[in-house]
Amino acid sequence: MRYLSIQFATLPKALVWLGRGCVVFLTLAVVWRFAAPPPILVTLGAPQTVETLYPKMGVHTRMTDEVETWKIKKNYEMVREMGAPYVVEFFPWAYIENQKGQYDWQHADEMVDHARAQGLTVIARMGFVPPWARPPGTSVNYLDENNYADLGDFVAAFAEHFKGRIEYLVIWNEPNVSFEWGQRPPDPVEYTELLKVAYTRAKQANPNVKILAGALAPNLAPPDSTDAMNDLDYLDQMYQAGAQKYFDILAAHSYGWQSPAAEPPSPDRVNFRRTELLRDIMLKYGDGAKPVMLTEGGWNDHPRWTKAVTPAARIQNTIAAYDWCERTEWIAACALWVLRTPAPTYTFNDYFTFVTPDFDAKPIYWEVQKYARGE
Amino acid sequence: MREENDSTRVVRAWRFGSLPLLLIGLAMVACLGYLLFVPQAPAKPDDTWTRIQSEHILRIGIDPSSPPFVMDDGTGRLSGLDVALANEMANAWGVKIQYVYSGFDGLYDALNAKQFDMILSALPYNPTRTQDVFFSRPYFNGGPVLVVRGDDKTTTRLEDMRGKTIAVELGSNGDAVARKWQKRHNLDVRRFDTAFDALRALQRGEARAAIIDPIAFIDFQHAEADTGARAWRIVGNPLADENYIIAVRRDSPTLLREVNKLLNRLEGSGRLTELEEENF
Numbered sequence: 280m281r282y283l284s285i286q287f288a289t290l291p292k293a294l295v296w297l298g299r300g301c302v303v304f305l306t307l308a309v310v311w312r313f314a315a316p317p318p319i320l321v322t323l324g325a326p327q328t329v330e331t332l333y334p335k336m337g338v339h340t341r342m343t344d345e346v347e348t349w350k351i352k353k354n355y356e357m358v359r360e361m362g363a364p365y366v367v368e369f370f371p372w373a374y375i376e377n378q379k380g381q382y383d384w385q386h387a388d389e390m391v392d393h394a395r396a397q398g399l400t401v402i403a404r405m406g407f408v409p410p411w412a413r414p415p416g417t418s419v420n421y422l423d424e425n426n427y428a429d430l431g432d433f434v435a436a437f438a439e440h441f442k443g444r445i446e447y448l449v450i451w452n453e454p455n456v457s458f459e460w461g462q463r464p465p466d467p468v469e470y471t472e473l474l475k476v477a478y479t480r481a482k483q484a485n486p487n488v489k490i491l492a493g494a495l496a497p498n499l500a501p502p503d504s505t506d507a508m509n510d511l512d513y514l515d516q517m518y519q520a521g522a523q524k525y526f527d528i529l530a531a532h533s534y535g536w537q538s539p540a541a542e543p544p545s546p547d548r549v550n551f552r553r554t555e556l557l558r559d560i561m562l563k564y565g566d567g568a569k570p571v572m573l574t575e576g577g578w579n580d581h582p583r584w585t586k587a588v589t590p591a592a593r594i595q596n597t598i599a600a601y602d603w604c605e606r607t608e609w610i611a612a613c614a615l616w617v618l619r620t621p622a623p624t625y626t627f628n629d630y631f632t633f634v635t636p637d638f639d640a641k642p643i644y645w646e647v648q649k650y651a652r653g654e
Numbered sequence: 655m656r657e658e659n660d661s662t663r664v665v666r667a668w669r670f671g672s673l674p675l676l677l678i679g680l681a682m683v684a685c686l687g688y689l690l691f692v693p694q695a696p697a698k699p700d701d702t703w704t705r706i707q708s709e710h711i712l713r714i715g716i717d718p719s720s721p722p723f724v725m726d727d728g729t730g731r732l733s734g735l736d737v738a739l740a741n742e743m744a745n746a747w748g749v750k751i752q753y754v755y756s757g758f759d760g761l762y763d764a765l766n767a768k769q770f771d772m773i774l775s776a777l778p779y780n781p782t783r784t785q786d787v788f789f790s791r792p793y794f795n796g797g798p799v800l801v802v803r804g805d806d807k808t809t810t811r812l813e814d815m816r817g818k819t820i821a822v823e824l825g826s827n828g829d830a831v832a833r834k835w836q837k838r839h840n841l842d843v844r845r846f847d848t849a850f851d852a853l854r855a856l857q858r859g860e861a862r863a864a865i866i867d868p869i870a871f872i873d874f875q876h877a878e879a880d881t882g883a884r885a886w887r888i889v890g891n892p893l894a895d896e897n898y899i900i901a902v903r904r905d906s907p908t909l910l911r912e913v914n915k916l917l918n919r920l921e922g923s924g925r926l927t928e929l930e931e932e933n934f
Contacts, residue, residue, distance in 0.1 A: 590825025
């Protein structure tokens with residue numbers, strides 16, 4: 280005791296004040312820690328199941344840029360309450376593996392766990408190349424053969440991490456469009472190479488995972504176009520390049536634009552049933568055992584856009600589309616675009632949604648829900 | 655007694671430091687006087703406006719897929735309210751219009767990349783873009799409106815529809831508004847497949863009013879002019895806002911001022927309504 284008091288007495292004044300400062304700081308820190316409100320807790324809740332008469336129904340969600348957990352949960356609750364068991368969601372590679380080999384699963388886990396808690400089946404779309412996996416100045420959709428192995432590593436890590444939680448992986452989006460192919464002319468042979476790497480690595484990590492070939496953008500681009508390649512030609516050339524061995528399911532996009540859902544398909548028309556022409560190509564190559572999953576599609580009801588239909592026509596077409604999917608044996612799931620966007624876009628894109636950014640269900644949502652309940 | 659009180663107040667006021675306040679007040683009056691009465695050099699017009707004036711060309715960014723605002727008939731011939739407004743600009747400013755086509759999603763980026771001078775293309779007001787561009791005052795509000803027949807002289811607001819039947823187009827913005835107010839105002843909402851069907855229900859007396867897209871209403875008035883639909887009226891303001899505006903770059907304040915001046919003049923003279931009538 281005497282020793283201590285001697286020590287204190289001999290300490291410089293500044294140090295004594297520093298010590299006192301530290302005591303005050305620590306006291307405040309402790310008070311702050313215990314006085315601060317607890318973080319907002321959003322629980323997964325009791326496991327739910329989707330009640331629906333139409334088990335192939337689905338919808339694309341936009342949770343990638345949804346920050347708040349309660350909104351993620353609310354989105355999936357509304358999907359379940361609408362009666363759709365499937366959701367398609369984008370898992371950008373660059374968000375998860377921002378540095379080679381370092382994975383941040385936090386947001387992806389949150390999305391998947393909340394979706395599963397609502398009884399939903401997640402179809403995961405892969406894409407969005409991190410800067411370290413592409414040359415400087417290239418777009419986020421640019422990936423060349425030098426980095427296919429990096430994509431393979433990521434897909435393997437994803438399949439492993441979500442083993443038992445995600446069974447369906449879509450490799451890339453609309454590779455037959457230049458914008459989605461890193462501003463290069465679309466190349467079905469190159470895409471088949473990419474698909475081969477992703478398929479092989481995913482199956483090594485999780486043999487149960489199903490690989491979906493990336494959905495093509497339905498279009499009527501002329502043969503000399505560098506912006507896009509006709510989807511039917513592209514799929515045919517994928518088969519010629521040997522893609523058949525490297526996917527389990529074909530993903531497809533089915534937009535109806537101004538045509539009714541029932542309009543028969545034709546090579547010179549882009550309409551909802553154009554998917555049947557993709558199916559014909561699968562049959563031509565003896566690949567009829569594989570199912571097709573619609574991972575985007577639908578109609579737009581903007582009041583002043585030339586590619587839109589009236590809201591009533593959108594509702595009728597949407598229900599007819601879900602109905603067609605249910606009756607079509609080779610369709611495994613039918614996820615239309617899009618439940619909701621996190622914020623308004625103030626463009627025609629707002630009129631593809633079923634729910635507003637404020638979570639107000641649009642009339643189409645209620646009508647689809649009635650359909651799913653058989654009302 | 656009264657004088658005594660006043661002087662006491664003055665002393666107290668000085669004590670509480672009104673002198674600094676007085677000085678600040680005087681300084682503010684001096685500044686205001688300076689701004690109001692001392693002649694200022696006119697603000698230098700922005701580069702965009704200067705170029706428009708010197709080259710006599712106004713470049714307008716459009717996505718011609720939004721009737722009745724701007725559409726292309728397939729041969730490159732444009733029409734619509736926005737085209738009519740552009741022609742008014744051409745006349746007022748003595749310039750030629752050069753249209754630059756762009757996808758709707760790329761309009762803002764192309765504007766800021768100086769590919770054109772303004773966006774005039776059925777552009778809705780977007781609060782998230784106010785940091786990126788300047789918006790003009792709105793020139794049209796396309797939000798859903800409450801419409802009644804010409805013989806209805808009493809309805810002045812939605813609340814007057816309590817317990818009455820309202821016709822809407824299924825799934826439209828008008829339907830969404832009706833669903834929102836249905837319970838509160840005890841509305842009997844009837845849904846129809848098209849806006850015209852809803853308005854015909856009003857015509858037949860099956861509904862007391864309709865909540866409808868204003869352009870669809872104008873279309874209907876044109877189509878049913880013989881049946882007295884011209885006398886029908888819109889009650890009050892739109893029930894939700896869908897304002898259409900013109901966007902310019904933030905380095906174009908003079909252009910913005912000129913656009914607003916022109917829009918004010920067109921509205922004040924009734925010309926804007928005429929243009930709507932001609933194009934809707």
